[in-house]
Amino acid sequence: MSDFRSNRLDMSRRFALKAFGGSAIAGLSLGPFSHAIAAPVFRTYPFQLGVASGEPEPDGFVIWTRLAPEPFEIGYGMPSAAVEVEWQVGADERMQEVVAWGTALARPELGHSVHVEVGGLQPARPYWYRFVAGRERSAIGRSKTAPALGQPTEQMRFAIAGCQNYEQGYYTAHRHLAREEPDFVFCYGDYIYEGRGNRFRNRRDGPVETVRQHFGDEIYSLDDYRRRYAQYKMDVDLQAAHAAAPWFMTWDDHEIDNNWAANLDQDDTPPVAFDLRRQMAMQAYYENMPLRPSALPVGPAMQLYRQARFGDLLDLNLLDTRQYRTNQPCGDRWVENCEEIESRDAEMLGRRQESWLAEKLRGTSSRWQVLAQQVMMMDLDRTPGEGHNQNTDSWAGYRTPRERILQQIRDAGLKSAIILTGDEHQNYAGQVHLDGKRPLAEPIANEFVSTSISSGGDGEDQRERTKGIQEENPASLKWHNSQRGYVLCDVSPTQWVTEFKTLNRVTERGGTIGTRKRMMVEQSVPSSLNET
Incomplete structure (x- = not known):
């Protein structure tokens, strides 16, 4: 030797x-x-x-x-x-x-x-x-691995998942997702929830016992966040889904704190103090996700918006709708009338990310252009009847930047834009118009909202309230469902098929999976959204 x-x-x-x-x-x-x-x-x-x-x-x-x-x-x-x-x-x-x-x-x-x-x-x-x-x-x-850039690609199949509150259900959906062996998984966020452990969960019909309980109090320190990630990642069904396919990770709010926006939280914490919490949460997020070293956070900042390209078939534009947004208007409430939602100074992506996205949209040569993000872009009236009630934590509370993004898609001449969303704990399929109040004949894009893995408990097929919302918004919302599960997207050069997979229960182990609905869009025909 x-x-x-x-x-x-x-x-x-x-x-x-x-x-x-x-x-x-x-x-x-x-x-x-x-x-x-x-x-x-x-x-x-x-x-x-x-x-x-x-x-x-x-x-x-x-x-x-x-x-x-x-x-x-x-x-x-x-x-x-x-x-x-x-x-x-x-x-x-x-x-x-x-x-x-x-x-x-x-x-x-x-x-x-x-x-x-x-x-x-x-x-x-x-x-x-x-x-x-x-x-x-x-x-x-x-x-x-992905297809080579520009390589003719005849088919891809990928999954969408997120919103997996540990206390509200088992991760049966992840076990079924693992068996699909998709080309990749897009996780839209809410991978963990930050709240303290609770034995009970309050509902309209009274308290119910949580399925399983978070370890510890609400999380603030780096050790707190590490333990919370550990509790989630020790779930064997979630481990199976991670081991079955590569994931693209993005976050929504609960990875840090409910409904956070830039350096502001919902409790009016001084921004300098909330920045410390963000810094620790971001470090723990990086430590526990399959991200590139280039995503390593610097202080309370982390680079998460990016693009992935798959042959000549699709561009996946992964967006960050939390880190650069202005504060939610109207006190972060669902409101009927509020002038703040029309503010010309509102930002959802921030100007740098928005410019980056515009450049990617202008330079695309792929058949499909995907905006993979977190909060609903369809402009829905959330209360049937007179008035126009809106969720101000979604794009509906940020009308000016929403209009800019949709105009960028239209001005680039793109007819095959698909928006992928989470957050709502429901399945939605619909169309996005430049002016949701007065929809044009042809939509700008189609939007598919994936339900939660477990957040919200078992759910139901269709909520009566959401039925009324669909009737109130016939030009935008085409279908909805309120069960748990995940979404599969089958993409070819000529068609996009979204398959909504739902479970009969998540509050007990052994839930069965089934296809609740398939929706199809023809390439370059955004108005063609229909059941298949």
Whole structure:
């Protein structure tokens, strides 16, 4: 053995002894790597939070894990030192043909999370991956690369999911989603909920016991947020969905605080104090998501809007409707008449993100242009009868920037714009008009709103109140449903088919899945939205 190799092994042993203590070292881990490393022994399985992949591109994707042998303890069972983690990517699900491998450092500064940007892979095909720490191996995850830019692409299938309040239901929908093995998953947000643990949940017909309870009080500190993510990510159904396909992550409000807007919260906390909470929440979000290192937050700011392109078929424009918006008008209430919603100074995306989006829309050559975002853009009158009642936390409270975005789509001559949304805890299919009060004959875009994974409990097929809203807005809202589930989108060069998958129950385990509705849009014919 060369002096260099011998010295390197001695250094590895000394590092591991310092990091874990003398009793932690059992020997050397050998594998398809260029050198051997000291192998720590964990008293508890370190991959409690599972594995995930995200951000697929034609030549690779991000793979993620986070070492947390004791997720709820202070320090989550890890030392205050960096730990080396091996990673492998295979061409087959049994990992018999390893095509990429390496090591990464899980650092305590980032909760011992690992974000590996894998490159050099082939486009438009599945791969499998896993991690090794000491003697421990993670579960094997499945990912998939995107088609090459401009490559003729005949079909893609992806899923939409979000709003997964831990206390209000089981994640049965995630288990079913995992079996779909979609090309990717778009998570529109509300991955966690920030409130304290509650045994009861109040409803109109009286209190009901929560399905399962949040650990601890409302979350504020970095450790609080880490524990809350740990509680969610330890759910095996959610782990299965992450391990089945790459995810594109965005956030809505509950990853930080209900209905937050820029540096303002709903409790009139001084912005300088709320910025501290945002900073800790953003760090925990990054630590627990399969995001690129370029998304690492800087203070209370995080770069989340971005574009992914899939062959010549679709552009996925992922938007951030929280970080740059002005405060909600009209006291953040559902209101009938309020001049503030017409403010020319209102911002939803912020001018920089809005300009970025306009540039992407003008420069597109794909058949479909997707705005993947959080809050409803359809301008719905939420109260049947006289007046026009609006949800001011949605785009309805930001009429000026909404008008600018829709004009950008129209001025770019785009006839195949699709808006994907969450937040409402209901399924909606509808059309977006430049002036919702006086709809034009042809809509600007079609919007599909995905229901929640669990938020809201079991739900029902159709709420009576929402039936009245649909009758009040016949030009915009074409269909609705109030059960839990997820959405599948099947996209071809000529058609977009949205399939709404719903569960009969989530407050008990074992809910059954079914297709409640399929809606189809023809490419370049935005008025063609119909049931299929």
